[in-house]
Amino acid sequence: MEPAVPAGIRSRHGVCVLPMSRLQAFTRETGMDHESTDTSGIDVRYVANLARLHLTDAEIDTFQGQLSQIVDYVQTINQLDLTGIAPTSHAHPLENVFRADEVKPSLDRAEVMRNAPQSRDGQFIVPKIVE
Amino acid sequence: MNYLTSIGLEVHVQLRTRSKMFCGCAVGFGAEPNTQTCPVCLGYPGAMPTMNGEAVRLTVRTGLTIGAQINARSKFDRKSYFYPDMPKNYQISQYDQPLCEHGSVQIDTPAGGKVVRIRRIHLEEDVAKNMHFANASGVDFNRAGTPLMEIVTQPDITSAEEAFAFLVALKQILQYAEVSDCNLEEGNIRCDVNCSVRPEGQEQLGTKTELKNLNTFKGVLNALKYEAPRQVEVLRRGGTIVQETRRWDGDAGITTSMRTKEDAHDYRYFPEPDLMPVVLAPAQVEAWRATLPEMPRARRERFVSEYGLPDYDAGVLVADKVVADFFEAAARQAPNAKAVSNWMMTEMLRLLGETERDIRSVPITPQALAGLVRLTEARTINSNTAKEIFAELFEKGGDPEAMVKQRGLGQVSDTGAIAALVDEAIAENAKSVEDYRKGKLAAAKFIVGQVMKRSKGKADPQLVTKLLEERLAAGA
Numbered sequence: 001m002e003p004a005v006p007a008g009i010r011s012r013h014g015v016c017v018l019p020m021s022r023l024q025a026f027t028r029e030t031g032m033d034h035e036s037t038d039t040s041g042i043d044v045r046y047v048a049n050l051a052r053l054h055l056t057d058a059e060i061d062t063f064q065g066q067l068s069q070i071v072d073y074v075q076t077i078n079q080l081d082l083t084g085i086a087p088t089s090h091a092h093p094l095e096n097v098f099r100a101d102e103v104k105p106s107l108d109r110a111e112v113m114r115n116a117p118q119s120r121d122g123q124f125i126v127p128k129i130v131e
Numbered sequence: 132m133n134y135l136t137s138i139g140l141e142v143h144v145q146l147r148t149r150s151k152m153f154c155g156c157a158v159g160f161g162a163e164p165n166t167q168t169c170p171v172c173l174g175y176p177g178a179m180p181t182m183n184g185e186a187v188r189l190t191v192r193t194g195l196t197i198g199a200q201i202n203a204r205s206k207f208d209r210k211s212y213f214y215p216d217m218p219k220n221y222q223i224s225q226y227d228q229p230l231c232e233h234g235s236v237q238i239d240t241p242a243g244g245k246v247v248r249i250r251r252i253h254l255e256e257d258v259a260k261n262m263h264f265a266n267a268s269g270v271d272f273n274r275a276g277t278p279l280m281e282i283v284t285q286p287d288i289t290s291a292e293e294a295f296a297f298l299v300a301l302k303q304i305l306q307y308a309e310v311s312d313c314n315l316e317e318g319n320i321r322c323d324v325n326c327s328v329r330p331e332g333q334e335q336l337g338t339k340t341e342l343k344n345l346n347t348f349k350g351v352l353n354a355l356k357y358e359a360p361r362q363v364e365v366l367r368r369g370g371t372i373v374q375e376t377r378r379w380d381g382d383a384g385i386t387t388s389m390r391t392k393e394d395a396h397d398y399r400y401f402p403e404p405d406l407m408p409v410v411l412a413p414a415q416v417e418a419w420r421a422t423l424p425e426m427p428r429a430r431r432e433r434f435v436s437e438y439g440l441p442d443y444d445a446g447v448l449v450a451d452k453v454v455a456d457f458f459e460a461a462a463r464q465a466p467n468a469k470a471v472s473n474w475m476m477t478e479m480l481r482l483l484g485e486t487e488r489d490i491r492s493v494p495i496t497p498q499a500l501a502g503l504v505r506l507t508e509a510r511t512i513n514s515n516t517a518k519e520i521f522a523e524l525f526e527k528g529g530d531p532e533a534m535v536k537q538r539g540l541g542q543v544s545d546t547g548a549i550a551a552l553v554d555e556a557i558a559e560n561a562k563s564v565e566d567y568r569k570g571k572l573a574a575a576k577f578i579v580g581q582v583m584k585r586s587k588g589k590a591d592p593q594l595v596t597k598l599l600e601e602r603l604a605a606g607a
């Protein structure tokens with residue numbers, strides 16, 4: 001069993017998806033644009049493979065350094081005494097946000113299919129799936 | 132050397148809701164592809180999920196029926212993976228804080244009752260359906276986002292037959308609790324199976340294989356009947372079991388390797404930022420507990436104690452909730468519950484089986500069956516007439532008491548009239564009378580038959596036999 005919140009920064013694709021320009025600006029502003037030793041535990045090559053991202057060796061080097069810096073920065077929180085504080089995944093103290101079980105109109109299929117690169121018989125067509 | 136088998140099941144059950152888990156699209160089987168979709172269930176960036184409260188209630192209700200602990204705090208997580216059935220590249224599921232944990236389901240085995248422990252029940256969204264063409268695959272998102280409850284057992288199951296018995300018992304519970312339609316043909320229940328074997332005496336479980344996406348109980352039974360002996364055979368020949376996912380090929384009757392642990396998924400679970408946690412107050416859980424219906428095992432025991440049914444009969448009747456409801460509605464209006472049960476066990480289930488019909492779709496009502504039992508108990512009609520009336524009620528419905536009155540089907544119990552017929556039959560069957568007197572007791576049956584014929588089947592056969600025996604004994 002892996003921990004629920006593994007160390008590292010995650011997004012939908014498993015790695016940080018800040019645009020390069022924003023990332024560079026961020027590291028400059030925070031004084032993080034210097035070489036650092038990697039203490040993040042992120043394996044960019046492995047994570048990129050999981051996320052089906054094809055990165056060159058140069059990109060892997062760059063991201064490894066940048067991500068390590070970001071994680072190092074976030075880890076400054078560990079300087080505080082966090083005993084007895086439960087991991088937080090939401091900033092808002094909201095709970096039980098439910099919707100009633102009611103049917104709402106769906107989208108018109110012709111509208112949906114306008115976004116399909118290819119379609120047939122009302123279905124999205126994708127490259128043949130081989131298990 | 133003997134080998135022990137350990138089986139754990141992950142059962143995915145589609146919940147009975149009108150709308151999807153995180154959007155208002157309708158849940159339904161058989162609609163035209165991609166007509167029940169919206170930005171949320173199509174996985175559009177920026178679309179926000181909102182939780183269907185009814186799906187949470189149904190999952191907790193299931194947990195309560197199997198005596199599970201309902202977690203006061205529960206949350207949703209993203210399970211990352213890449214496959215064309217999931218455009219978000221993650222499925223919303225529950226990882227470390229599921230809604231329910233630690234329940235159990237009782238099953239019947241040839242060796243007696245047995246408890247299968249339930250590890251957890253969590254809630255998640257179903258994925259899209261893929262169809263395969265010659266050179267491409269199609270994706271239909273109607274099913275994507277349907278509320279799915281995943282029930283995970285401990286590896287307590289020790290044979291293919293026990294796995295089957297567990298699924299049957301679980302389905303009964305889900306039907307009684309009315310949390311799922313349990314329609315297997317529409318894929319309402321799908322199963323992943325973990326199976327391992329180990330030499331007798333060894334504590335630690337052997338290396339397991341996983342069989343994915345079995346959608347019939349028979350499929351689970353047959354796949355395990357193949358897979359467990361396959362593993363034993365590998366070990367007997369000195370080989371080792373590889374941890375892997377295997378596919379069940381029902382036509383060939385074998386399992387084949389799909390992927391090994393080396394390329395197993397790394398799901399990278401993390402908390403779903405778009406959904407708030409579920410916090411269940413004890414008062415809420417208790418209010419839901421108070422609405423639980425009687426479960427099949429309790430009902431079976433009650434049928435034995437309240438209606439005096441044999442345990443076997445009670446088990447057959449409660450197996451299908453609607454059949455049990457029918458029986459009970461009839462039994463409450465009939466003078467003899469056991470007689471109602473006999474009709475259910477014999478004619479009703481036989482005709483339902485032969486015509487492949489559901490008890491909800493046949494015209495016979497519990498009131499009609501109770502009426503039929505009143506007629507036979509009062510000996511107004513004999514059993515042959517009753518069977519004919521039952522067949523007619525099954526086909527066309529109607530009121531048996533009115534039918535008997537209108538058609539004059541009532542049994543003749545008039546002693547004088549029957550005695551006259553008995554005398555006629557004795558006079559005309561001298562040979563049989565002689566045989567009877569010589570000790571051939573079966574000859575009396577023949578004469579009874581003759582009397583019944585004369586009465587056009589309406590005489591009370593017990594009365595005929597009694598009168599005939601009296602007369603033959605008297606030397607008439």
Ligand SMILES: [Zn+2]
Binds near residue numbers: 156168171173
């Ligand atoms: Zn939708």
